[in-house]
Amino acid sequence: xxxxGLHLPTLSVQEGDNSIINCAYSNSASDxxxxxxxxxxxxxxxxxxxxxxxxxxxxxxxxxxxxxxVKHLSLQIAATQPxxxxxxxxxxxxxxxxxxQLIWGxxxxxxxxx
Amino acid sequence: DVKVTQSSRYLVKRTGxxxxxxxxxxxxxxxxxxxxxxxxxxxxxxxxxxxxxxxEKGDIPEGYSVSRxxxxxxxxxxxxxxxxxxxMYLCASSxxxxxxxxxxxQHFGDGTRLSIL
Numbered sequence: 001x002x003x004x005g006l007h008l009p010t011l012s013v014q015e016g017d018n019s020i021i022n023c024a025y026s027n028s029a030s031d032x033x034x035x036x037x038x039x040x041x042x043x044x045x046x047x048x049x050x051x052x053x054x055x056x057x058x059x060x061x062x063x064x065x066x067x068x069x070v071k072h073l074s075l076q077i078a079a080t081q082p083x084x085x086x087x088x089x090x091x092x093x094x095x096x097x098x099x100x101q102l103i104w105g106x107x108x109x110x111x112x113x114x
Numbered sequence: 115d116v117k118v119t120q121s122s123r124y125l126v127k128r129t130g131x132x133x134x135x136x137x138x139x140x141x142x143x144x145x146x147x148x149x150x151x152x153x154x155x156x157x158x159x160x161x162x163x164x165x166x167x168x169x170e171k172g173d174i175p176e177g178y179s180v181s182r183x184x185x186x187x188x189x190x191x192x193x194x195x196x197x198x199x200x201x202m203y204l205c206a207s208s209x210x211x212x213x214x215x216x217x218x219x220q221h222f223g224d225g226t227r228l229s230i231l
Contacts, residue, residue, distance in 0.1 A: 008154075034219050043118075043204050043222035044157075089156070101172075102220065104157045 008087060012111045019077040021108045023090035028071065032093035034102070035064060035075045037086045044089060047075070077110075085112045117141070118223035120205050126229045133192040135226050137205030144210040146188035147220060148172075148180060150201040157204065163188055164210070195230045202227050 013019045025033070031052040036044035050057045050064045050073075057064050063076040073090050090105040121136035139146065147162040149172075159172030161180040169180050177199060181189040188207075192199055206220040 036222075041224070043206075043224045046219045046221060049219055101159065101162075106154075106156045 008107050008109045010109045010111060012113055013080050014113050015080060015082060017080055019075075019080045019084065019110060021075045021077075021088050021090075021110065023073040023075075023105050023108075025071050025073060025090070025092040025103075025105075027092060027094050027103070028068075030092035030094050030103075033064070033066060033073050034091045034093070035062075035073075036089045036091065037084075038089065038107070039086045047088075080110075080112055082112050082114070085110060118205055118207055118221055120203075120223040120226050122226050123224065124227050124229075126231060127192075127195050128231050129195060129197060131192075131195045131230075133195050133228070133230075135190040135192075135203055135205075135228070137188045137190070137207075137223060138186050139188075139205075139207040139221075140186065141207065141209075141221075142185065143207035143221075144185070145208045145220075146182065147206040147208075148178075148188065148190045149204045149206065150174070150199075151204055151225070152201050160190065197230050200228060200230045 034049045035047045037047050038044045048059045048062050048064050050066050055066055061078045065074045087107045087109050089107045091102045093102055117140045119138045127133050145164055148160045149157045151157050158174050160174055160178050161172050163169050163182040166185050179191045203226045204222055206222045208220040209218040
């Protein structure tokens with residue numbers, strides 16, 4: 001919603017440049033990671049996912065990199081466009097209390113400068 | 115495409131009322147979830163369900179209950195609404211992810227912005 005962006009880390013990028021959004025996760029047992037995009041007034045939208053047996057996965061204009069050694073995840077957006085303005089969330093999937101659950105990051109607000 | 119539909123985009127209720135938030139998904143997903151989203155706190159899981167008539171508590175279940183009588187529908191109930199339950203409520207669904215090889219992403223509705231006066 002319209003208040004999602006409050007108190008969030010913000011990344012400002014020039015239109016046409018590449019964007020890199022970073023995320024640190026805490027649980028070394030996490031085996032699946034997801035990036036979501038949330039535009040104002042909408043629910044989170046799935047962008048791309050990666051399993052722990054991979055280091056890199058590419059989609060259309062997006063790449064996710066996973067560094068398990070330092071427990072770090074990044075989302076790279078190529079040739080950033082105005083429509084990429086949103087809050088981006090990473091989520092890690094862990095097996096906890098007999099079920100798989102998603103642990104969500106706080107989000108990063110991406111602002112595109114014209 | 116997966117479609118998760120929440121019955122209301124905006125809802126205003128009074129303190130003490132019993133409130134029902136409805137969510138329907140059209141992809142025959144086993145799993146359904148209810149979150150609330152507040153500024154600075156991100157998404158917090160209230161309840162989830164892995165099958166019809168099954169429910170599990172999430173991180174913040176107090177003050178809420180859920181109902182899953184049919185596979186496609188998952189309802190969130192505020193038994194006696196309070197002002198601290200004013201929030202954005204998000205419903206999600208996913209295919210079963212019992213085994214790590216079959217991890218599947220959650221797909222979200224557009225949310226219900228609930229205000230309790």
